[in-house]
Amino acid sequence: MVSYALDIENQRIVSAMLELGISKEELITKKLEDFSGFNVTPEIQKLRYEHYAKLLKNTVNEIREILKKRHVTMLPAEYKPTATASVEEVTYESNKNISQEFNRFPPKQREILINTLTSFDLIKLPKKEKPKPLKPNKSEKDLAPVISKKNYKEMFKKHQDLQIMNLNNLKKEQKQLQIDLYNKTTKSMKEHELREKLQEDFKKILAKEREEMYMKKKESVDNRKLSFEQLTDNDIAQRLENFDKKIHKSEELRIEAIRNKIQKTIKLREASERVEMRFKDKSKSNELELFNRLVDKQKKVKTARERNEEKIHDKMQKTKEEFEKKRNIALERIKSAENDLFFNAKKMEHQMRVSQKIVQDRKKKMSEDFQMKKELNKLKDYECLLKVQRAKRRFDYKMSKNLEKTLEKYDKIKEMQLAKEKEVYSNRDSAIKAMIEKEKLLEAVAVIWKSPRSKTAQEKIKSLNIRSIEASILGEDNN
Structure with missing residues (x-):
């Protein structure tokens, strides 16, 4: 029985294999004995086994990475409810947070409604934090009275001139001390140097004479003592x-x-x-x-x-x-x-x-190394061939997908044509409904301006579903 590294019958794995251009034969698990043959050394056998195991491991890792990516992309958006002290506010992290009831109003009417509701404290919107003022530097405060002085520049110049004068005087004294020390030490140094030079010359002459005597003796001894070999x-x-x-x-x-x-x-x-x-x-x-x-x-x-x-x-x-x-x-x-x-x-x-x-x-x-290099080149060629085959399979798979997409697009175009015809009829109906709602909103706003705490105003607010509108506004601000 042939054993595989992954479950080939699984549809997710099969789709990943098609996307990467991997065949079933590449996932077959083999042992060391399967790579034996005529005139095949154990080293070459081991090399083939290691190369195949490495390729199999890489293919399995590639398939698993694709499966992980698909799993991550298929996860839904996060849902986070938050509660405030005044009103229960619900926020969604996705971009489509505005309720359908609030979207039906155009932008001008929306502004009118928000202003009216906020002016009578019927809706509490989150207040934006004001930017904190920058703290002034302490150094600037300290320098302000000093800079205001008139004689500051003159004092600074005088102080600078005094420092330069002191430095020049110190340099002159240092040079004079160096000259005095040099004059004192030159006499003693000259006598000492002459003695050292004479001693060195005498030592060199003695060393040369000793070397010459040693070389003469060595030559005479070497001439006398010839080795019998x-x-x-x-x-x-x-x-x-x-x-x-x-x-x-x-x-x-x-x-x-x-x-x-x-x-x-x-x-x-x-x-x-x-x-x-x-x-x-x-x-x-x-x-x-x-x-x-x-x-x-x-x-x-x-x-x-x-x-x-x-x-x-x-x-x-x-x-x-x-x-x-x-x-x-x-x-x-x-x-x-x-x-x-x-x-x-x-x-x-x-x-x-x-x-x-x-x-x-x-x-x-050398022969073994040559065989190993030859085998490595063969394995590299086999790997390149696998890459070419995978690329060909990927191309075929992509072409088939593109054909499917084109067919789907063709079907969608037909559906869009039908949908547009339906939209024309639905837009007409929605325009009629918007006009009716506009009239209702204007009536409600007029009632609220006259008597905001009356029963009729409260009924009008309930009929407009103000809680859902408030939640949608808060969702927009958070986004």
């Missing part, structure tokens, strides 16, 4: 070759130093032999002493040579140990660089996977 395999091989060359050079230098020492020992021996020959020539008796001296010298030379050889050997060992340490450090750094490269490669792979996933998600989101 930046080094390539060729750079590492070149450094190892340089270390090997340095070791080879150090060995050659050691050999040359040993050769030089051997040559020096040979020279010393030759010199000692020469000395021996000289001593032999000079004194053969002191050969033993000379021999002992030579032996001592030879021992000293041997000990010195052994010491030098030990020192050279120690230096060679130290250089080898330092080289091995540096080599081990370089190898460790190479291994750490390789590990870092491996870790960075894995990290890059992970980032690539994440980026691919992000790209896929974005593509998916």
